[in-house]
Amino acid sequence: MKSLYILGTRGVPAQHGGFETFAEKLSLFLVSRGWQVTVYCQEASGGGISESEWCGVRRVHIPVESEGAAGTIVFDWKSTLHSLSQEGLFLTLGYNTAVFNLMHRSKSKVNLINMDGIEWKRDKWGVVAKTWFWINERIGCWVGNHLIADHPKIKLHLETRVRDEKITMIPYGGDEILNADETALTAYGLEPKKYSVIIARPEPENSVLEIVRSFSSVVRGHKLVVLGDFRPNDVPFHQQVMQAASSEVVFPGAIYEARAVQALRFFCRFYLHGHRVGGTNPSLVEALGAGCAVIAHDNDFNRWVASEAGVYFNSEADCAKLFDRLLTDEDELLRMKVASRSRFLERFTWSQILSEYEILLDTWYPTK
Structure with a gap:
């Protein structure tokens, strides 16, 4: 059975945003296709790391006491450390803490990184945050075994960092809504x-x-x-x-x-x-x-x-x-x-998007 570890989101089931929704859709799809999927989940409570199962998806709960950006960094750090002892394929959603993925590289783990948007260009961030994101984008391009761009324009941007063949463009998907309450x-x-x-x-x-x-x-x-x-x-x-x-x-x-x-x-x-x-x-x-x-x-x-x-x-x-x-x-x-x-x-249907992801993940699955 193939194993995939998803890092970089707050966890499943989705309660926050686009990455969480995608992680939920992808994990459920792959489980139905015979994969073993683990999703790292950020928890506000204290205590130690614990595990649970949700709809066939293994969840690793990482407790973090800090809130906001600081809490996210701590969560990513702890998730990365835990994941280093796992065997299989890794999918990191976002590059905001790509510096931690250096550890995956040092342990010869195969890690695909969805590079999301050009975060360091956003007006809302100050100079320190923009510098952090710019550095981590560069690191992500280097340490990721393969990069995923969610838009042709993002792919063109990443091509200024790495060679074209290191990038696959797959957008996000959505549900078709034919009626509502x-x-x-x-x-x-x-x-x-x-x-x-x-x-x-x-x-x-x-x-x-x-x-x-x-x-x-x-x-x-x-x-x-x-x-x-x-x-x-x-x-x-x-x-x-x-x-x-x-x-x-x-x-x-x-x-x-x-x-x-x-x-x-x-x-x-x-x-x-x-x-x-x-x-x-x-x-x-x-x-x-x-x-x-x-x-x-x-x-x-x-x-x-x-x-x-x-x-x-x-x-x-x-x-x-x-x-x-x-x-x-x-x-x-x-x-x-x-x-x-x-x-x-x-x-943009989920059936298209998730099938494209499975093909890419199959291509990069490590063999020994």
């Missing part, structure tokens, strides 16, 4: 197609302020729902966004309940995606899978994912013009929604 909207005072939605961390690089300003420039007779953990008393940027919002902008907070998020996507008129940095964004893929009409920031990352399904803006003025035109254009709305499903089925 409309009653989930009532808690937020929303009706189908009478609102548009932003689902993103409230950070400058995600164009949240620009979208809110452009929407709020005139009365729309339409609502804009902005999901996210806004703390205006603590974060100046959050305060700036909320002050720029008209009375038609709704801030329901961070919503993690899958049923509610699924409904908010499925029944929206437009899904707004302002991300300027990154690779294949899981939330954008999920919007395509839900058949959303997508309005996105105009960059190579978003254009490859959404392709003809999206319409794009470069500035607040561009975004405002799109709202002016598209809020009353039913024909274009239908075209965009059909194109979203077509693009999703073309490239």
Whole structure:
């Protein structure tokens, strides 16, 4: 039986973000295909390392007392140390602590690294954090036996570090959503197609302020729902966004309940995606899978994912013009929604993505 060890996520089942969802999907898929899969899971409680089984997946629970970035570093360190005594193939999701993967290399472990986005380019990080990420990206490129890029643009970036044949491009996948629970909207005072939605961390690089300003420039007779953990008393940027919002902008907070998020996507008129940095964004893929009409920031990352399904803006003025035109254009709305499903089925179904991963993992499985 082939054994795979997945490092770099908070664990399964998924409760946090894209990497955790991917780890859950991949581990369950491989278990169904006869693999033995171990996922390292970060735990907040104290005590020693323990193990459990979930849906056939072996989970190694690593207790970490620290929170935030410090806790993640400690978790990655402890996970790496534990994994060195294991035999099989290793998959590390993200390069943020790639310096620890030097130990895998020194022990002749075969480790594939998903290099995620270009983290050191993100506006939210200070000089120290950006330097740390830049160094670890370089180390990851060197120590990984093979690299996985989640977007053609990320692959091109990595080709400036390593040779082309060391990189395989496999994007993230998503679920196709053909229906959702409309009653989930009532808690937020929303009706189908009478609102548009932003689902993103409230950070400058995600164009949240620009979208809110452009929407709020005139009365729309339409609502804009902005999901996210806004703390205006603590974060100046959050305060700036909320002050720029008209009375038609709704801030329901961070919503993690899958049923509610699924409904908010499925029944929206437009899904707004302002991300300027990154690779294949899981939330954008999920919007395509839900058949959303997508309005996105105009960059190579978003254009490859959404392709003809999206319409794009470069500035607040561009975004405002799109709202002016598209809020009353039913024909274009239908075209965009059909194109979203077509693009999703073309490239982003889990069946495609997970099969591509299994082929790659099979290729690199160590033989003795």
